[in-house]
Amino acid sequence: MPEMTMVEAIRLAMDEELARDERVFIVGEDVGRRGGVFRATQGLFAKYGEKRVIDSPLAELSIVGVGIGAALYGLRPICEIQFADFIHPAFNQIVSEAAKMCYRSGGEWTVPLVIRAPYGGGIGGGLYHSQSLEAFFAHVPGLKVVIPSTPQDARGLLKSAVRDPNPVLFFEPKKGYRLIRGPVTEDEGLVPIGPAHVTREGSDLSLFAYGMMHHYALQAAEIVSGEGIRAEVVDLRTLYPPDRATIVASVRKTGKALIVHEDNLTGGYGAEIAAILADEAFTDLDAPVRRLCGPDIPAVPFSHPLQDWFMPNPNKIAQAMRELAAY
């Protein structure tokens, strides 16, 4: 079983899908000769040519809008947004158009589109190259929102996204592009969109996370296991629609929940997890539902001490776990 990095797994998934289905094409800024600023599409332009890997104008709303049009015609576009932070110009196309097309036409028109966007902080990117934007979109019926945290999931979920008849927003934890290595199976390796993944079993409390934070959660769980705290870790993977059953089942077992994300606390994705638990797992809860998130400031600041202060990390998570376990 080959080992590879996140970005290699993502590239592999696109390579496989381009080879499998001639309707698939990639469109975005610098995805062609340049192979993408993170090299996610490296080599694909040379291999598949300029009709399959298309350098777009520097204009996100039309990257998505043109993708929608091509999808309506029957193609399977993969749109790359260079940094998630630059997805906002396309907000109207994503929320008003891609997400609502199926419902508004009674299923007559559908948008089989993937939007890939590197997201997240800790890479010295400052306010506009570090954002976590899942909360904006994990609220939009008609969209699916996926965040993988391992190479195997990245490949398998991206392939599923390309084959999905609905629009899928695929946020990639860019800090993990090269940092995270892992095995990738040699089979088709599809991972279904929908189910969360319990990546560590435990009985004392449940840790919910995704993307880079899922790795930190696992590390934190390891740290506190030496102190006798048996944490269960759930990699949410598909944020929208949320996998309510897995989330609730975990807290049924552990009675305590800590949710971790990089995005701001207030109105963040963790709020929905907490709300699900406060309703559906109410009688199982033995402690307040806790959230460890980015502070409520506009985004991750640039200078290193500020960035470090903003970002959750294994030690901060471990500390929150200790407090929760002691509750």
Place this chain on the structure above:
Amino acid sequence: MPEMTMVEAIRLAMDEELARDERVFIVGEDVGRRGGVFRATQGLFAKYGEKRVIDSPLAELSIVGVGIGAALYGLRPICEIQFADFIHPAFNQIVSEAAKMCYRSGGEWTVPLVIRAPYGGGIGGGLYHSQSLEAFFAHVPGLKVVIPSTPQDARGLLKSAVRDPNPVLFFEPKKGYRLIRGPVTEDEGLVPIGPAHVTREGSDLSLFAYGMMHHYALQAAEIVSGEGIRAEVVDLRTLYPPDRATIVASVRKTGKALIVHEDNLTGGYGAEIAAILADEAFTDLDAPVRRLCGPDIPAVPFSHPLQDWFMPNPNKIAQAMRELAAY
């Protein structure tokens, strides 16, 4: 004390602010001669002229973007978005620019801007003239998000918004524009941005709502009061930053919470309220935190039976209250 409708109170507030401060101006589609499609600016063009009430091109991102520029120069723009549903093209300007300007410049540059937008369903507007969009914005540090539910609050909060040195998103419950009448005091009538308002005291459960839903909540509370259920009703008014203290204090007293909004349930604003309660009021909760919201479909459908099915109403709320009270 004069009685007036919501839209009259909103117009009055703008009239007063235009008269008070010559830096204030209005910009938006059809706000001039036409007086706005809801007549919110009626008469102001005639009274203040085309330099204070400016018909913009049909382009929301630049309505907001130009407003930001004018605010940076020292003016006090009130931008009207004709329907909240059409705010999405301006998402980038609001979220990347207006909200982050102050922080990113260390307070050197600030954006004293008001964005008014009629929102909400029940008016036969279908998918794109009925949306409730507060959840997208009540997650953005640097913005304030306000939703009034009475003429007095509408006037007082809008005047405060115009005087606020920060960008304020002011969502107006358009179904209530003419439906809701109420007294408006003859004094300055400022209502501070920030505090929620307990509009009915009760001890059995807390109802959290805003905009049109606040009225329905009051009506529902009245319905069930005959059955011996004493509901407390909280009009949230300022959604962001949320008034955590008032929210938690109410549930400290009642032990139960029902949150009502028109917007989709999953990832809606109610999730944050539930999350706050699941953390800070955990030991006070006697029942699951319940949310009564629009279903998770893209938006309010047009045809009347579909619209009625989508929208919360006093009876639906009363029923949810009975269930919660009986828990």
Place this chain on the structure above:
Amino acid sequence: MGERRSAGRAQRPRANGKVKMASTATATAPAKAAATDLPLLEMFSVMLLARRLDERAWVLHRQGKIAFHISGMGHEATQVGIAYAMRRGEDWLVPYYRDLALMLALGLTPLEFMLGVYGKRGEPSSGARQMPSHFGLRRANVVSTSAPVATQIPHAAGIGLAIKLKGDERVVVTTIGEGSTSQGEWYEGLNWAAVHKLPVVCVVENNVYAISEPQDRQMAVPNVADRAAAFGMPGVVVDGNDVLAVQRVMQQAVDRARRGEGPTLVEAKTYRPVPHSSDDDDRSYRSREEVEQWKKRDPLLLFRATLQSMGVLSEAAEQAAEAKAAAKVEEAVHGADAAPYPDPAVEGLGPVYVEEIHHA
């Protein structure tokens, strides 16, 4: 000639929003010659049907039978001219809410339109989920459209890109109001079409107003077609009240696109003689005299006169067309009146997602 390149003589809207219409005196002569291949009476009938249906919708609204109507009145020549330059069953359309005549020409039935107006089950655009006239018709390659203006333009570019990538010999036509060309969406979509030389024709139905705002609140150029220079594509102005002139200009643009020579921006100058929608009151922003002026250039009257002068439209034929339209309208209203409303458990709940795509 009813059309001209945009660089030609300017047609500057005055501050009060009035546009001096280009004279069409010279437009009909060459049009007649070229028009012989066209099914002129059929075109007239579609325009007439659109007008009568539209008028009836206003009446239904006044009677309180329907909640909302947004009208295509005045735009019939532009739209039927567009339709008769397209290859049915081949070419694609990404329309906007005024395109009733265009939709009828492409196969929308009067009953289907009325079902939409009534918000009844079976309305093909959206199953009555959307407001009326938010068109879409899969069987006719007409893409579903929404309310936020200009979002359709990038879609048209994307369809054009897909046509090109697949090597199909198709063209995609998209329509939009002149006010909506102020949106960045319009600019970005047409820029794509130009950069990639896509088979896209964008028709701006310039009716002088965007709700209350006259053209000069939207742009500092006299013609929308002047904006084509920004993209490096041809821009053509045509008299939108002259169906044959529009048809001819569109045929050139569509043929050009099909030959792989790239997109064209067509501006059809017309007028909206009724309020923006049933929610609008246009008295605050324009005079009655200005509106009355329009009647002299009512596209239906102009086309009737042309056909009469060509000897194509006898009085009997016109009466027959009127009778047929009236019957169709009546039938549609009855059908829609009798039709059931959609059911929340069916049309309400979904589909938010699909499991499989059955088409395309």
Place this chain on the structure above:
Amino acid sequence: MGERRSAGRAQRPRANGKVKMASTATATAPAKAAATDLPLLEMFSVMLLARRLDERAWVLHRQGKIAFHISGMGHEATQVGIAYAMRRGEDWLVPYYRDLALMLALGLTPLEFMLGVYGKRGEPSSGARQMPSHFGLRRANVVSTSAPVATQIPHAAGIGLAIKLKGDERVVVTTIGEGSTSQGEWYEGLNWAAVHKLPVVCVVENNVYAISEPQDRQMAVPNVADRAAAFGMPGVVVDGNDVLAVQRVMQQAVDRARRGEGPTLVEAKTYRPVPHSSDDDDRSYRSREEVEQWKKRDPLLLFRATLQSMGVLSEAAEQAAEAKAAAKVEEAVHGADAAPYPDPAVEGLGPVYVEEIHHA
């Protein structure tokens, strides 16, 4: 003449992204005449300082002392030409990330720049909250800028609107890359400026590439200035490597704006001789030969030659300027190196909101 109206002879970038530069042989002669009023040596010194600071930032990056650098190299003539057409303390600027020379000309100190590059406390644009070169300088009327491209253009229009509404005699200048003109934000912002005849000058610093994408991936017109036709404003192409030509064109545009005659789109054709940023590797998208070509048109060398031929720049004066620049760079690096980092409790926590506005 170093400039020309955009309708003039086309300067089509070839598919490989190369642009044939307009000859400036005729540009210097009239420039010299007009230039006598300008502080030529000062202008040269600013260009030189910008270049040396910029070079040092690349070195610091290679040494691992700083995390990121985005360069203005090659753009010095364009930017200093802009600055010397503006009224300091009066006119406003909404810049973009390449504008180091422009910022220095308007009063940013070398230390302030270096504090930004090091992410140190006291950096005036953002207190080191933003990445380096995301300029902003309240005391010089330079608005804070962000990373998403083109968002600054509507701001400039809004500042122009405010200037006009207040009746001030000011002009707002805004800069942007050619690739970023593909954004709807750019279109909408300039459209506003045109419709309302605002005192706005938009300068496109056309360096042929947007990261890896040559101009022809962004637009099907040979000149960005051609796009001015869409707005009904003048579009001017100028040799962006010729500081005096830029200054002259800018002076005309700024004067025009100040007279209330409306906005101008200026396209300065230049080149980026270095990678997009310290994160970029440009070898995948252009040849070394192409980059080498640039050296012949390095704006610093061109201006030096001009000044020498004018007899304004002696060898001694040049050496003095170099020595001064070197000393300033050294001092700035030392200052930044020694400066403290920002403190999360201070610069991290806020201000997210303000209670009161102390300015404007």
